[in-house]
Amino acid sequence: xxxxxxxxxxxxxRGLAMIWVVTTISFVIIRNIPGDPVRGQYEKLIExxxxxxxxxxxxxxxxxxxxxxxxxxxxxxxxxxxxxxxLGQSLSTPGTxxxxxxxxAAKWTVLPVLGGTLLSFLLGVTLGVYAAIKRxxxxxxxxxxxxxxxxxxxQYVIGLLVTAIFTTLWPILPAGxxxxxxxxxGFNAGYLVSLVQHATLPVxxxxxxxxxxxxxxxxxxxxxxxxxxxxxxAELRGLKRGVLFRYxxxxxxxxxxxxxxxSLGMLFGGAIFIETIFNYPGLGLxxxxxxxxxDYALMGGTFLVxxxxxxxxxxxxxxxxxxxxxxxxxxxxx
Numbered sequence: 001x002x003x004x005x006x007x008x009x010x011x012x013x014r015g016l017a018m019i020w021v022v023t024t025i026s027f028v029i030i031r032n033i034p035g036d037p038v039r040g041q042y043e044k045l046i047e048x049x050x051x052x053x054x055x056x057x058x059x060x061x062x063x064x065x066x067x068x069x070x071x072x073x074x075x076x077x078x079x080x081x082x083x084x085x086x087l088g089q090s091l092s093t094p095g096t097x098x099x100x101x102x103x104x105a106a107k108w109t110v111l112p113v114l115g116g117t118l119l120s121f122l123l124g125v126t127l128g129v130y131a132a133i134k135r136x137x138x139x140x141x142x143x144x145x146x147x148x149x150x151x152x153x154x155q156y157v158i159g160l161l162v163t164a165i166f167t168t169l170w171p172i173l174p175a176g177x178x179x180x181x182x183x184x185x186g187f188n189a190g191y192l193v194s195l196v197q198h199a200t201l202p203v204x205x206x207x208x209x210x211x212x213x214x215x216x217x218x219x220x221x222x223x224x225x226x227x228x229x230x231x232x233x234a235e236l237r238g239l240k241r242g243v244l245f246r247y248x249x250x251x252x253x254x255x256x257x258x259x260x261x262x263s264l265g266m267l268f269g270g271a272i273f274i275e276t277i278f279n280y281p282g283l284g285l286x287x288x289x290x291x292x293x294x295d296y297a298l299m300g301g302t303f304l305v306x307x308x309x310x311x312x313x314x315x316x317x318x319x320x321x322x323x324x325x326x327x328x329x330x331x332x333x334x
Contacts, residue, residue, distance in 0.1 A: 124214020
């Protein structure tokens, strides 16, 4: 128990340090992007006849900080807000909190990215085992080729292809948006069916884009396990094929759980290209729009959420690996 607590404490300390470093770097980079909307609003008020002091107070009331303040003043104010759980006000949507916008977008990101990740993981690891075991046959070659091809195709290309197939050549699914506006939001059949229909193409695109990586990783892991001494010993003892298959799959999948945990951490980063293609209002599209609008607070808040999610995923992956693999807990070989 003490070992687990020390391990967790160390991870938390490193995680907090990493969050602070990333937050600081992103803050400096964001504030140096050309096209300052706060300064622009301040100068616009000056042009409309306001005095400098009055324009400064008006801009500060609208955006939450002084347009003429130093970068250090803005940084300390930003950190003070974060410590108190305040991500600030959106610059592109005055009067709306960043946390509100991120929370609204996150629910749309979870469905396609989480669904696509889990679907591609299940398909990839299952078929990856067969690709490794049948690597000398036609089935193994076909699976390996499919993984290599899909792994090399960018997300946006896959998105455009599935859009062309299922909305033009075979028009059975909607092309974009999160749900049909004709249905009233709620737990009713029409709304739920529309929700699933609109999410199908983003989920399919994300699954296809991720599938190649999973099947290739699982194939490589299985090939490594096949050469281990305990597998050779099991074969010599005449262990049944089904039991041997489970041994191989269970040991080969262990490294992939770490990758899966990290992938789920990246969940909050959204799928920028996919959400943009399908006009899906998730965190990826929110980040793109915030960059276009030079919305400092919203960009910083989104980067912070992504960083925290990845740090938490790293900690969860390490603890999970220690649970499923006794060798990590004991520090020796099983």
